[in-house]
Amino acid sequence: MGKISIEGTSKTPTVVFDSQEGVLELKGRSIPENSIEFYKPIVESLNDYSDGPNEFTKVNIQLEYFNTSSSKCILDLFKKLESIHKGGSDVIINWFYEEDDEDMLEAGEDYQAIINVPFKMIETPVDE
Amino acid sequence: MKHNDIMLSFKGDVTSEMLTSMLQIMEAKLDNLGEPSKMKRKVYNVLVECLQNLYHHRDEMKRIGIDEESAAIFMIGRNDKGYNIVTGNYILTERVESLKGKIDHVNSLDKDGLKTLYKEVLNNDERSQKGGGGLGIIDIARKSGQNLVYDFMEVDKRYSFFSLYINIV
Numbered sequence: 001m002g003k004i005s006i007e008g009t010s011k012t013p014t015v016v017f018d019s020q021e022g023v024l025e026l027k028g029r030s031i032p033e034n035s036i037e038f039y040k041p042i043v044e045s046l047n048d049y050s051d052g053p054n055e056f057t058k059v060n061i062q063l064e065y066f067n068t069s070s071s072k073c074i075l076d077l078f079k080k081l082e083s084i085h086k087g088g089s090d091v092i093i094n095w096f097y098e099e100d101d102e103d104m105l106e107a108g109e110d111y112q113a114i115i116n117v118p119f120k121m122i123e124t125p126v127d128e
Numbered sequence: 129m130k131h132n133d134i135m136l137s138f139k140g141d142v143t144s145e146m147l148t149s150m151l152q153i154m155e156a157k158l159d160n161l162g163e164p165s166k167m168k169r170k171v172y173n174v175l176v177e178c179l180q181n182l183y184h185h186r187d188e189m190k191r192i193g194i195d196e197e198s199a200a201i202f203m204i205g206r207n208d209k210g211y212n213i214v215t216g217n218y219i220l221t222e223r224v225e226s227l228k229g230k231i232d233h234v235n236s237l238d239k240d241g242l243k244t245l246y247k248e249v250l251n252n253d254e255r256s257q258k259g260g261g262g263l264g265i266i267d268i269a270r271k272s273g274q275n276l277v278y279d280f281m282e283v284d285k286r287y288s289f290f291s292l293y294i295n296i297v
Contacts, residue, residue, distance in 0.1 A: 011148070031151075031176050033144055033183055065169070067176050068263035075250055100166055103173070103271065110243065114251050126165060 002045045012038055013063060017045055022054030024077070027062045030070040039073035046080045053089045057081065062096035062124075063104070071107075078115045085117045096122045132212070137203040141196040142182040150179060154204065161206075170271050170296055171211050175204065177264045177271075178215050178294070185217055194218050194287070210297035221288045224280050231292075234265055235275045242270045272296045 008014035008028040016025040024046065032038045059081060066074065078093065085091040093115075095108035105121060112119040135157055136150060154175055158168045182200045189199050201216040219227065237245060246266045254262070269276055277293040 010152070031180075033147070033180055065173060065176065067173075067180060068267045069180065071250055071263060098165070101169060102166075103169065106243070110247050110250065114247060 002048055004042060004045055015042060017042060017049075019045070019049045019054075022057040023060075024057070025060040025062070026074075027060070029064050030066040030074070032067075032070070035067070035069040035073045039070070039076065043073070043076050043080065046077060050080055050084050050087075053084045053087070056090045057084060057092070059091065059093045060096065061093065061108075064098075066107075075111065075114070078111055078117065082115050082117050091117050093117055093119045094122055095119055096124050098126050099123045100126055132205045132207045134203060134205045137201075139198065139201045141199045142179060142186060142202070144183065147179045147183050150202070151175060167210070167296070171204075173271050174213060174268050174294060174296060177268050178202070178213055178292075181264050182215060182217055185219065188220065189218055210295065212296070213294040214291065215294075216289060216291040218283070218287045219290045221282060221284075221286060224282075224288050224290075227290065228278070228280065230262070230265060231276055231278055234269045237269075239270075239273075242266060246270060268294060 002017065002019035004015055004017040006012070006015040011029060011032050013026045013028040013030045015027075016023065018024075024042075030038075061074070081091050081093065093111075095105075095111070097104035097108060105123075108119065108121055112121075136153060138146070138150065140146070151172075155172060158171060163171070179202065182202060186199065190196075199217065201214070203214045205212050205214075234242065234245070246263065249263050249266060265276070272294050274295045274297065277295075279291045281289045281291075283289055
């Protein structure tokens with residue numbers, strides 16, 4: 001069931017959600033003016049998925065930029081994942097950041113402090 | 129006066145298309161200058177928040193009948209120390225006190241204080257229609273690492289002009 005595949009633009013990330021595989025990925029930039037509208041279908045799919053999640057859910061977040069309007073939507077996704085985790089399924093959030101991007105690492109740590117799900121901070125080489 | 133190169137300035141209605149163009153121009157300029165990726169990211173992040181702030185206040189401006197051509201100003205300059213951004217827009221005079229209080233509070237906090245406040249606001253359930261829910265100013269302060277300088281000029285009882293000066297060094 002539920003499968004989302006959204007191609008990225010200069011303002012919105014590439015999104016892959018595969019409920020069969022239990023994988024959610026956000027990659028690229030998330031700086032739309034109206035983030036709620038963009039994230040709505042993703043939040044909804046994750047909502048449906050949370051009714052019968054896989055034993056293991058893997059989330060990859062690899063963002064170059066995200067605006068504050070997206071940050072609340074990303075938190076919504078994470079809260080949904082938290083409830084899946086609370087329900088007894090394994091969830092891991094892999095948070096990727098470029099090696100010199102302290103702000104992005106810190107942003108990941110901010111979420112980690114709020115959300116009760118295992119996070120893994122993964123450094124990637126600088127993409128010049 | 130310190131030498132300051134103005135890289136882009138704009139006056140008018142910040143539409144979605146305009147915002148996108150300005151971001152594209154600035155990104156290309158930052159690339160051409162060969163700015164280290166760290167500085168590039170900070171400037172770009174602050175630009176996004178500033179321009180989207182202006183964009184989100186468009187409707188309010190229209191409601192109070194501000195002429196579109198003078199709805200907002202935006203300027204970004206560069207000097208030997210770093211970048212400076214100026215934004216200006218009309219706001220309802222009744223909102224001045226709360227916005228002033230918010231910026232003063234942000235300015236009173238150090239790095240850790242800003243981080244704590246950011247997490248608090250991120251995690252509260254309040255949000256504005258477009259989603260930000262008051263995180264913009266905090267994020268700008270965190271990324272710039274400098275106090276935010278502002279000015280409010282009362283135009284009349286109904287509206288005031290709000291200017292914000294941001295330094296990124």
